[in-house]
Every structure is written in structure tokens, then in C-alpha cells.
Amino acid sequence: MKRIVITGAKGQLGVELIHLLHREYHVFAPTREELDITQKRLVEQYIEDVKPYAIIHSAAFTKVDEAEIDPSMPILVNAVGTRFIATAAERIGARMLYISTDYVFDGAQQSPYAEEDIPSPINVYGLSKLAGEKFVASICSKYSIIRTSWLYGRYKDNFVANVVEMVRQDKKIRMIDDVIGSPTSTKDVAAFIKYLLRIDSHGIYHASNAGSCSRYEFALSIIKMKGIKGTITPCKSEDFPVLARRPKNSVLISRRGMPPMQHWKSALQDYMNGDINEGLKDQMFYESI
Numbered sequence: 001m002k003r004i005v006i007t008g009a010k011g012q013l014g015v016e017l018i019h020l021l022h023r024e025y026h027v028f029a030p031t032r033e034e035l036d037i038t039q040k041r042l043v044e045q046y047i048e049d050v051k052p053y054a055i056i057h058s059a060a061f062t063k064v065d066e067a068e069i070d071p072s073m074p075i076l077v078n079a080v081g082t083r084f085i086a087t088a089a090e091r092i093g094a095r096m097l098y099i100s101t102d103y104v105f106d107g108a109q110q111s112p113y114a115e116e117d118i119p120s121p122i123n124v125y126g127l128s129k130l131a132g133e134k135f136v137a138s139i140c141s142k143y144s145i146i147r148t149s150w151l152y153g154r155y156k157d158n159f160v161a162n163v164v165e166m167v168r169q170d171k172k173i174r175m176i177d178d179v180i181g182s183p184t185s186t187k188d189v190a191a192f193i194k195y196l197l198r199i200d201s202h203g204i205y206h207a208s209n210a211g212s213c214s215r216y217e218f219a220l221s222i223i224k225m226k227g228i229k230g231t232i233t234p235c236k237s238e239d240f241p242v243l244a245r246r247p248k249n250s251v252l253i254s255r256r257g258m259p260p261m262q263h264w265k266s267a268l269q270d271y272m273n274g275d276i277n278e279g280l281k282d283q284m285f286y287e288s289i
Contacts (some may be wrong), residue, residue, distance in 0.1 A: 001025055001026040002026065002052075002053040003025065003050055003051065003053055003138050004021060004025045004026070004053060004054050004055070005030070005039060005046075005052045005053040006027060006028070006056035007055070007058055007085065008057070008058070008059030009058075009061035011058055012151060013058050013067065013099065013153065013189060013190065014058045016060075016153050016186040016187055016190040017056060017155065017190045019190075019235055024194075025128070027054065027195075030046065032059075037059055037086070038202060040084045041209070043054075043084040044087075045089070047088035047089065047091070047094070048088070048091075048164065052094050052255065053059060053095065054094055054197060055088075055089050055094055055095070055096055055097065056093060056099070057082060057085050057086060058099040059081070061073050061076075061077040062080050064125045064246075067192065067244065069243065071128075074258065075124075075131070078125075078128035078131065078134065079132050082098065082107050082135050082136060082261075083135040083139065086135050087139055090139050090140050091138055093142075094274045095142045095144070095197075097146060097196065098136045098144070098199075100129050100130075101125075101126065101149065102148070102150075102181060102208070102250035102251075102252055103125055103247065103250065104119040104126050104130045105117065105119055107119070107122070107246070107249045108247075108248075108249055112249075112252060113250070113251065115204045115206055115254065115256060116255070118252040123245050126197050126247075129219070138274035142202055144202055144203065144204075145203070146189070146205050146207050146209050147206050148189050148207045149183075150184055150250075150273045151185075152184070152271070153187065154186070154187065159218070163219050163223065168283060170230075172231065173230065173231070173233065174234075174240075175232055175235065176215045176236065177214045177216035177234040177236070178248065179250075180211070180214050180253055181213075181251055182209055182212050182264055183209060183213065183218050183267070183268065184207070184208045185268070185270070185271060186208075187270070187271075188209060189207050191206075192207045195258070201278050203256070205243065205254060205256055205258065206253060207261065208251075208261065209263060209266075210261055210262065210263045211263045211265075216232065216234045219232050220232055220273075221265060221268060225268060225272045226271055265278040272288075
């Protein structure tokens with residue numbers, strides 16, 4: 001079996017990847033304690049010891065507002081740490097798959113963002129992830145940069161589960177209706193990555209479920225598909241002041257000729273058809289691999 005290293009294995013996409021790939025590949029999923037990606041020598045030694053066929057680098061600092069307070073941490077993790085991983089991958093000839101974000105765009109464009117559109121992040125988090133992209137592209141000869149958006153999945157707390165819980169607790173919910181994106185299932189992104197591992201294709205890819213909506217529309221679809229009643233009130237982003245600016249439009253489309261991902265409503269229905277927390281019982285197993 002080919003060896004694969006997955007960083008960020010405790011995140012919702014990381015756990016999904018382990019679930020999908022561990023029967024086909026020999027998966028190494030080091031925890032943060034086992035592999036601190038900000039330590040160059042530790043990264044080099046770990047990758048040299050494992051000698052993986054591919055590295056799926058999903059570890060990231062994702063606290064968007066905290067990044068504005070202290071930019072040093074997202075830059076260290078998302079940029080410098082990614083550089084260390086990319087350098088180690090190139091040294092042994094491994095494929096490098098880097099998970100990036102819709103936040104590399106400023107949101108000013110009226111149409112969806114394709115792979116060839118020029119990134120222009122408007123917050124520290126987006127800037128740090130774009131820096132990671134540039135390190136990967138400049139260092140690695142066999143790389144894939146996978147940008148995705150609005151992730152939710154079976155193995156961690158997420159927007160979908162939180163909306164359901166708030167409605168069940170009869171909490172008053174207000175959701176922003178002037179920011180649009182593409183809600184994306186981690187199950188579908190993991191399947192996309194599995195497909196990439198099987199083909200010899202490199203570069204930048206956008207991997208989000210098709211279609212778009214606002215957070216308000218997304219929340220309404222969640223409670224409708226779950227079959228529960230609740231009141232959700234639309235509001236504007238200005239009603240929720242935050243430290244970091246967010247792109248008003250972060251809808252992603254792909255022009256790479258890859259198999260299209262299903263519509264976000266179909267993906268959400270698939271998620272709802274199972275127990276909304278069905279994966280949590282397996283979480284500790286996959287985190288320990």
C-alpha cells in the first residue's frame with residue numbers, strides 16, 4: 001500500500017480523509033503533538049522516516065478574527081509551516097496536496113471565482129493561506145492546491161449541526177443574507193482529493209459543491225431538510241461587527257475539466273439522510289490512527 005501523510009488529521013476534513021483513504025492507502029496521521037509543522041527539523045525528519053507517496057496538508061490556523069489580533073501565528077502555521085512541508089515533500093519526490101480557502105479572494109467580483117482569477121485576500125487569514133499556496137507552487141514539482149469553502153462534515157461540530165441545535169433549543173437565530181458562498185460537504189471534498197490521488201494532474205483546483213447561497217438561505221434549508229420548525233431572521237453583515245473583513249462573494253467554480261461536484265442542496269440532503277452526528281462515534285478511532 002502506498003503511504004500517505006495527512007496533517008490536520010483532527011480537523012473535520014482530516015478525519016473524513018482518514019475514513020475514506022485508510023483502506024486503500026497506508027495512512028499516517030500525526031497529531032500536533034507528534035508533528036509540529038512549525039519546526040523545520042521535525043518536519044524533515046518525519047517525512048524522511050515515513051517517505052510517503054503523497055502529503056495531504058490540511059493543518060491550518062483557521063481562527064479568522066484571532067488572526068487579526070496576532071498575525072504571527074497564522075503566518076507561522078499557514079505560511080512558514082507549509083513551506084517546511086513543501087520542502088520536505090520535494091526532497092523525497094512526494095506529491096503535495098495543499099488545502100486552501102475561498103478567503104484568498106476579496107469578494108468584489110460579481111461572478112464566481114475560477115482557478116485563473118487573481119487572488120486578493122482582505123484579511124490576515126486569507127493572506128497567510130495565499131502565502132502557503134505560493135510556497136507550494138514555487139517549491140513543489142508535483143503539487144495540487146485545493147481551494148474549498150464553507151465546510152461541514154460528519155466528524156466535528158459544524159455550521160449545520162449548530163443550526164439544528166440552536167433551533168431545538170428555541171434560540172432566536174439571525175443569519176446574514178448579504179454574504180454568499182458555496183456550502184461544501186467534507187465527504188465530497190475528500191472524494192475529490194481521492195480522485196486527484198489517482199490521476200497525474202497538478203495545479204490549482206476549486207473543490208466546492210455547486211451552486212451558492214447566503215448563510216440565511218443555508219440555515220433555512222437545514223431546518224427544512226431536517227424537518228424541524230424554527231424562526232430564522234435575515235440580517236446584514238454590518239449587524240455582526242467582526243475584526244476580520246470577509247469577502248461578500250466567495251463562490252467558487254472550477255474550469256479544470258474535473259468531474260463536477262454535486263449541488264450543495266443535494267450534498268446537504270445526503271448529510272441529512274444519515275444521523276447528523278453519525279460520524280462522531282468513529283471520531284476517536286480515526287483521530288488515533
